[in-house]
Amino acid sequence: MQPVVHFKNVNKYYGAALAVENLDLSVEPGQFVTLLGPSGCGKSTTLRMLGGFETPSSGEIFLDGKPITKLPPNKRNVNIVFQDYALFPHLSVGRNIAFGLELKGLASDAIHKRTSELLSLVKLEDFAERMPDQLSGGQRQRVALMRALAPNPHVLLLDEPLSALDAKLRQQMQIELKSIQQTTGKTFIFVTHDQEEALTMSDVVVVMNKGRIEQMGAPDTLYSRPQSRFVANFIGESNFLEADVTAVHGNVATLDWDGHVIHADVNGNRVAAGDRTTVALRPESLYCLADKPGDRLALKGRIVRRVFKGAHSALTVQLTNGKELVVQIDPVALSQLHSDDIWIGWREQDAVLLRD
Amino acid sequence: MRHYFNDLPKTALTAGYWLFVAYLLLPLTLMMSMSFKDANFIAFPIQDWTLRWYAEVLQDRQFLDAIAYSAFIAFATTVCATVIGVWIALVVATEGIFGRAAIFALACLPAVVPGLINAISMRIFIRVIDLPTGTAAIILAHTVHAVPFVVIMALTRLRSMPKNLTDAARDLGADPFIAFVRVTIPYLMPALLGGMIFCVLTSIDDFVRTFFLGGYKPTLPMLIFAKVQGGMSPQINAMATIVLIATALIGLYAEYLTRRARK
Ligand SMILES: Nc1ncnc2c1ncn2[C@@H]1O[C@H](COP(=O)(O)OP(=O)(O)OP(=O)(O)O)[C@@H](O)[C@H]1O
Ligand SMILES: [Mg+2]
Numbered sequence: 224m225q226p227v228v229h230f231k232n233v234n235k236y237y238g239a240a241l242a243v244e245n246l247d248l249s250v251e252p253g254q255f256v257t258l259l260g261p262s263g264c265g266k267s268t269t270l271r272m273l274g275g276f277e278t279p280s281s282g283e284i285f286l287d288g289k290p291i292t293k294l295p296p297n298k299r300n301v302n303i304v305f306q307d308y309a310l311f312p313h314l315s316v317g318r319n320i321a322f323g324l325e326l327k328g329l330a331s332d333a334i335h336k337r338t339s340e341l342l343s344l345v346k347l348e349d350f351a352e353r354m355p356d357q358l359s360g361g362q363r364q365r366v367a368l369m370r371a372l373a374p375n376p377h378v379l380l381l382d383e384p385l386s387a388l389d390a391k392l393r394q395q396m397q398i399e400l401k402s403i404q405q406t407t408g409k410t411f412i413f414v415t416h417d418q419e420e421a422l423t424m425s426d427v428v429v430v431m432n433k434g435r436i437e438q439m440g441a442p443d444t445l446y447s448r449p450q451s452r453f454v455a456n457f458i459g460e461s462n463f464l465e466a467d468v469t470a471v472h473g474n475v476a477t478l479d480w481d482g483h484v485i486h487a488d489v490n491g492n493r494v495a496a497g498d499r500t501t502v503a504l505r506p507e508s509l510y511c512l513a514d515k516p517g518d519r520l521a522l523k524g525r526i527v528r529r530v531f532k533g534a535h536s537a538l539t540v541q542l543t544n545g546k547e548l549v550v551q552i553d554p555v556a557l558s559q560l561h562s563d564d565i566w567i568g569w570r571e572q573d574a575v576l577l578r579d
Numbered sequence: 580m581r582h583y584f585n586d587l588p589k590t591a592l593t594a595g596y597w598l599f600v601a602y603l604l605l606p607l608t609l610m611m612s613m614s615f616k617d618a619n620f621i622a623f624p625i626q627d628w629t630l631r632w633y634a635e636v637l638q639d640r641q642f643l644d645a646i647a648y649s650a651f652i653a654f655a656t657t658v659c660a661t662v663i664g665v666w667i668a669l670v671v672a673t674e675g676i677f678g679r680a681a682i683f684a685l686a687c688l689p690a691v692v693p694g695l696i697n698a699i700s701m702r703i704f705i706r707v708i709d710l711p712t713g714t715a716a717i718i719l720a721h722t723v724h725a726v727p728f729v730v731i732m733a734l735t736r737l738r739s740m741p742k743n744l745t746d747a748a749r750d751l752g753a754d755p756f757i758a759f760v761r762v763t764i765p766y767l768m769p770a771l772l773g774g775m776i777f778c779v780l781t782s783i784d785d786f787v788r789t790f791f792l793g794g795y796k797p798t799l800p801m802l803i804f805a806k807v808q809g810g811m812s813p814q815i816n817a818m819a820t821i822v823l824i825a826t827a828l829i830g831l832y833a834e835y836l837t838r839r840a841r842k
Pocket of ligand 1: 241
């Protein structure tokens, strides 16, 4: 399938400062794609280049296979939902939504029909005559969304549209947004720095760092198969183990971790015996046992810190080689440990080698 | 006792304020009441009341012509000053334009230059460019004086405008001009109305510039001045009262508009 959006080798400098570097990104039609990354990593810049508000310093951008790098915003078939909504304060809700339709030259009854259709999609039928300053945050958000959807863009761009809402409303809007995306079948490119939001909503998450793509993939892949320290840390939490490879058998590497023998998934990395690497281990992939298991690899350790976190607890366990691991444990498993001296284990596919 | 002492400064302040208000309003009240006095002498007591002076004034061709002429000049000044003022405000508000601060400072200069200096320099200037004294010269001078106020009001409003607003318009298919007309102008409107009313009032009120640059046709202030030269009369009081009430209404309306804009 032809990608609906394609960034080809795009760089963007502001003066001498690099905002986006060597961006190569293809988006399939109908996907919910999220750009995720810390503040200042170039998410908005990427979106604004696609919207036509910034020009790449080099590289090309394609929409439906056609180059759009030089087109002004009004000539591109993409629409943006702005972070602060940017509703026109002098126009009613209905006229806001109709704005793009009027500029397309639609007849007034067609505009009216489409406007009420969109308003009913978000249950705001009775609000067409209201002015934007008479709406709540969530309602403004919905109007902004509908205004951007009205002209039927090929791709909808959303720049942190939920960041101004409180936690409850935010969750509700996440679900609503996702369902609108599914009913309309549109391609959504969504920007956020909230990893949970990215994981819940997206088909594809693009993790960005310092203007570069760190890794992209399905949410579960990103979570269980992070490729870099940055990704493993930015999405969820991780223990990092610096270890030396002693042998590789297929997908499984055997490593020497300061005197302990451990196993880990090579995670697509090319490694050979003698390489020093980092292994990432999720706290929730680790399990604790009161006694040494007979059939599996386990490491002896001692609980040095317990932090109660409600649904689970976080234990810091010191191993016999002096290293510490953070383990997430549920109350039932915790109650079965009768002393601080325990054994720790994990499935070898849950430990992954990182490239850095 | 202590209570009284504590309140003394406050009492003094309040009393001072009301004295000032009285000082402000007394001459105006005097003028207005004399305009209803049925006698030629401007002095108390008023024995008989009349609307005679108003009837005379409203039939006075000279007065009506002067009002029409002043209104025309005010209108032309307002149009010119608004267009130029908004244009300068846009330039000053646009990032990456060279010498923005200098443009702003120069545009605002006429607001602080004394009217007399302004008038004299204008007189010399029109001489140099071979423009005769009269309507065009007056409008030119009034516009130069009014532009800074439009610039400042438009700029203040423009600075509070979210940049995303025009971006959103462009995003929805508007070219820069349509975005300007359909989003920027409506956003500026309250400030523009306030600025325009200010232009009208300063133009109608102006005496010094008009005196130096005018031709034979008198504007309202010039007419009243000429009449006063010939001696005070109840007619002048009536004229002034009409002008006072009209300008006060316009001023209040402007205040209402700017108040709404600030919201
Ligand atoms: N107009 C600009 N002029 C100069 N530098 C800019 C400009 N816009 C962005 N930058 C810089 O480019 C980099 C990327 O900015 P961008 O706005 O894309 O970040 P972001 O990922 O959207 O961050 P946030 O999550 O805070 O919105 C930042 O270092 C920023 O300082
Ligand atoms: Mg941003």
